[in-house]
Amino acid sequence: NVSKTELLNEDNEIGELARYFDDIAKKLEVKIRELETSKKLIQGIFHKIGEATISSRGIDSLLELILQSISSATNARGGFIMLVDKDASDVKPLVVYSEDNKNPKLRTLNLSDTKGAIVRVFKEDRPIIASQDDIWANNIDVKSLLCVPLDYKNNVIGIIAIYDKKGGLSFSTDDLVLFKDVA
Numbered sequence: 001n002v003s004k005t006e007l008l009n010e011d012n013e014i015g016e017l018a019r020y021f022d023d024i025a026k027k028l029e030v031k032i033r034e035l036e037t038s039k040k041l042i043q044g045i046f047h048k049i050g051e052a053t054i055s056s057r058g059i060d061s062l063l064e065l066i067l068q069s070i071s072s073a074t075n076a077r078g079g080f081i082m083l084v085d086k087d088a089s090d091v092k093p094l095v096v097y098s099e100d101n102k103n104p105k106l107r108t109l110n111l112s113d114t115k116g117a118i119v120r121v122f123k124e125d126r127p128i129i130a131s132q133d134d135i136w137a138n139n140i141d142v143k144s145l146l147c148v149p150l151d152y153k154n155n156v157i158g159i160i161a162i163y164d165k166k167g168g169l170s171f172s173t174d175d176l177v178l179f180k181d182v183a
Contacts, residue, residue, distance in 0.1 A: 045069040060095055067097035070162060070182050074146075074175045077164035080106055081150070082118065084157055091118065091158070104163055105141040121147040121159045127180055129171045146171040148183040 007018040048065055067079035078098035082091045093106040111122055116138035117130035128134070130145040142163035150158040160183050165171050 041073055045073065063095040064097050066182065067095065067160075067162075068099075070179060071097060071099065073178060074162055074171070075166045075169075076146075076162040076171075076175075077142075077166065078104070079160065079162040080104065081160050082106070082109075082158055083150075084111070084122070091122065094158070105139070107139070109138060117145055117147050118159060118161070121149050122156050125149050125151070125156050127176055127183075129176060143168070144170055146175060146179060148176075148180050150183055 004018075004022075007015060008022060009015065010018065048069060063081055067081070071077065071079050077100065078096070080096040081094045083094050084091050089112065090108050090110055092108045096103055096106060098104070109116075109118055111119055115134075116136075117128050117134035118138050118140075120134065121128050127146070127148040130147060132143075135142060135145050140163075144165045145161055145163045147159050147161040149156045150160055160179075162171070162175075162179060165175070
């Protein structure tokens with residue numbers, strides 16, 4: 001009858017295998033906890049969205065709730081939605097969410113003569129994890145930005161974005177995949 005501790009401390013191939021499998025088991029436990037947390041977060045998001053759709057607060061409240069939920073899920077400080085005007089020449093802010101109520105100083109952007117991440121999302125019809133130069137080109141007061149196009153009938157009608165990943169981090173491809181699904 002050999003204990004787990006004895007196996008882990010053995011200085012031979014069996015000890016090495018025991019340590020290897022113990023390490024794998026610990027990593028699997030962490031991943032299982034992360035999946036359980038993600039599942040609870042997604043359930044909470046859908047519950048909030050369901051409540052918002054039956055309330056009388058309107059579409060802006062629903063969109064703000066979606067921004068709040070995705071910001072929370074991706075550990076971002078906030079998010080915003082911008083839509084193209086009827087002439088398809090400008091993109092204008094529609095809804096902004098910020099957990100600290102600090103607006104990122106969004107303004108109307110002209111699609112023909114403006115550079116930067118937001119305009120690139122429209123022109124290229126693809127998500128962008130923005131560089132600092134792309135952010136500054138649009139004069140937005142944020143440190144990190146992830147923009148995804150909002151498509152309707154094969155036309156980009158707007159963008160949805162999250163900004164300022166907490167901890168000074170950049171947005172990851174995992175954030176992009178989750179966010180693209182929401183868009």
